[in-house]
Amino acid sequence: MDDADVAFQGERGAYSEGAAISYFGEKLVPISCRTLKEVFSKVESKKVNFAVVPMENSLEGSVNESYDLLLESNLKVRGEIEYRVNHCLIANPGTKLKEIREVYSHPQALAQCRGYLSKMGFDTVPAYDTAGSVLLIKEKKLEKTAAIASSRAAEIYGMKVLADKIAGSTRNFTRFFVLGDSDHQPTGADKTSIIFSTKHQPGALYAVMKVFASNKINLTKIESRPTKRTPWEYNFYVDFEGHRLDVKIQKLLRTLDQAAVFVKILGSYPAARK
């Protein structure tokens, strides 16, 4: 099988890279990017074939920046991944747990481990990403300092896992989209993602929802995002069951085009959970 070069946000060892491995397996060639914007532009400019981007987390909710980037981009959604997040406390090999004073990580990871961190009396330092914090304390040879990241990040950088499963909840999953320049052919167990906006008038959102209900389409997610043009006007992002080439979905999309101001089809892809 051909190699699959895949852009993701974060340093090597990021949860996004772990999700990409779970999807592409051995053929993965990981391309680490500093920002989500860079991830998108690498694939848009055809320097990289695929991207894996986080869309929502089961505890924190949607990743706003990913939704905003999808609106502007011509990339298509061609896959969906559900990936379990397991936060570990990671330090330089010589460091002992009782020596730790300060912990670096992404603010979301720090928040998810709030209970553990406060029980241990550690100070927290916000950083841009989880695996990047591991790299930081390695490169700066920081003592008395740990990072929160995946166990894969510890492996990659030759660091030590001081504590495992330190998050408050074990129901911590992130849902990723796989992006490319085309979506996926029908498999019989597919989902489709679209963006639409409604007229700015009472009942407009209801009129669109009615199109889904009367076509008996199962919505799996609805999310609103500010349009950024006018305060308190929103675009809606919807995921539903079915492939855009299914007869039933084609009928839905034709009706939606009349009920909404604009409709953008992000793509159809095999559902991660059958």
Place this chain on the structure above:
Amino acid sequence: MDDADVAFQGERGAYSEGAAISYFGEKLVPISCRTLKEVFSKVESKKVNFAVVPMENSLEGSVNESYDLLLESNLKVRGEIEYRVNHCLIANPGTKLKEIREVYSHPQALAQCRGYLSKMGFDTVPAYDTAGSVLLIKEKKLEKTAAIASSRAAEIYGMKVLADKIAGSTRNFTRFFVLGDSDHQPTGADKTSIIFSTKHQPGALYAVMKVFASNKINLTKIESRPTKRTPWEYNFYVDFEGHRLDVKIQKLLRTLDQAAVFVKILGSYPAARK
């Protein structure tokens, strides 16, 4: 008029404090809190009368943590504030713009000023809050370093504004809720906020939306948040026009109680925008 002690998240000079001043005026007694959770608990334990908490920003979208805290809390929404965000570059009084190398602020403020920061070639350092970054560079007497925050933060700490209006968009507003132990009496131009969850079956959200449409209620906002109990199940947060004591709204709420699994009324309050 009595003094109004009001809890807000961030150091003195935070945008939340500015919003509180715009609402309470001269009678405000500002109570600075480190976290949003602390803001809520100060009012819940009756140590403080009111809270002002950010709910959504016109560029970034909803403040997830505020929505999650409202679900657990018994506090009522009694007011709504729209407040313009104007990011400034702030440094110690002796510092010149051309000396700046590094800029501290909340990641969201850094992102909103991305264009300016990259044009100027500044490195960025994430911090917990905007006004807190100003205090940090003051206390540590950092040279070659600036913070992004409100001009009020510069005033309060005796610091210098090196550049004004540095964000990419001027359509940058934050919407705040005023919380207390009771909501507001009807004024004739009110809004009501509720949380509901639906049965986990096709068409369940549509059935609830139908209740709003058939009662001709104007929804002004709908937001979904993960339940945290089961991955990919959501609670919905809805704002709509009308007061919970209006006859029309009382009818709506009775019907909603049948269509939804649970309904929590957060409160009714005068709309910020008439």
